[in-house]
Amino acid sequence: xxxxxxxxxxxxxxxxxxxxxxxxxxxxxxxxxxxxxxxxxxxxxxxxxxxxxxxxxxxxxxxxxxxxxxxxxxxxxxxxxxxxxxxxxxxxxxxxxxxxxxxxxxxxxxxxxxxxxxxxxxxxxxxxxxxxxxxxxxxxxxxxxxxxxxxxxxxxxxxxxxxxxxxxxxxxxxxxxxxxxxxxxxxxxxxxxxxxxxxxxxxxxxxxxxxxxxxxxxxxxxxxx
Numbered sequence: 001x002x003x004x005x006x007x008x009x010x011x012x013x014x015x016x017x018x019x020x021x022x023x024x025x026x027x028x029x030x031x032x033x034x035x036x037x038x039x040x041x042x043x044x045x046x047x048x049x050x051x052x053x054x055x056x057x058x059x060x061x062x063x064x065x066x067x068x069x070x071x072x073x074x075x076x077x078x079x080x081x082x083x084x085x086x087x088x089x090x091x092x093x094x095x096x097x098x099x100x101x102x103x104x105x106x107x108x109x110x111x112x113x114x115x116x117x118x119x120x121x122x123x124x125x126x127x128x129x130x131x132x133x134x135x136x137x138x139x140x141x142x143x144x145x146x147x148x149x150x151x152x153x154x155x156x157x158x159x160x161x162x163x164x165x166x167x168x169x170x171x172x173x174x175x176x177x178x179x180x181x182x183x184x185x186x187x188x189x190x191x192x193x194x195x196x197x198x199x200x201x202x203x204x205x206x207x208x209x210x211x212x213x214x215x216x217x218x219x220x221x222x223x224x225x
Contacts, residue, residue, distance in 0.1 A: 056170035116175035119184035140165030144172035
């Protein structure tokens with residue numbers, strides 16, 4: 001039986017997934033509750049990891065160790081970092097990395113890699129589902145850091161340096177963990193704000209809408225993995 005892990009940072013990012021999946025069993029490891037469903041001969045394990053990179057990495061590693069998942073999908077919302085990307089568009093990671101760490105520390109020491117590639121098959125599947133749902137999507141770099149970006153100045157610094165399509169607080173950590181365990185991974189994020197001076201206001205307005213949209217995409221993806 002294939003086992004598929006889904007990780008979101010906030011309860012709102014998993015609420016629709018859990019509602020659709022219905023009755024579940026729950027196991028708790030390292031302070032994290034893992035919801036387990038069997039659907040169409042597949043085991044789906046979803047977990048709310050909490051916000052920021054350490055929480056995300058712990059959750060991903062426990063999911064790999066305890067459930068032996070065959071793939072991990074990181075779901076949720078993110079800030080837009082490319083002028084082409086609009087609120088409620090989808091960004092599918094082709095690679096993830098931290099924006100708040102000197103990358104040489106990852107390149108010159110274990111794991112000797114600072115940019116973590118998403119799985120090509122999962123990327124294509126996410127694109128297909130977005131196309132089937134007629135949802136605008138982009139494939140590109142997602143960067144992660146330990147702060148919510150809501151400043152034009154900070155946004156410009158990140159964009160000038162790394163050229164991402166979206167920014168969040170977890171994708172790079174989950175991708176890093178997946179890389180070290182040789183597990184296929186992709187991050188699928190719906191844009192809730194533009195990570196600018198009006199980011200907090202936009203986030204509050206579009207959080208639930210964006211979370212619902214990306215939940216539908218991820219659950220459709222699971223059918224084909």
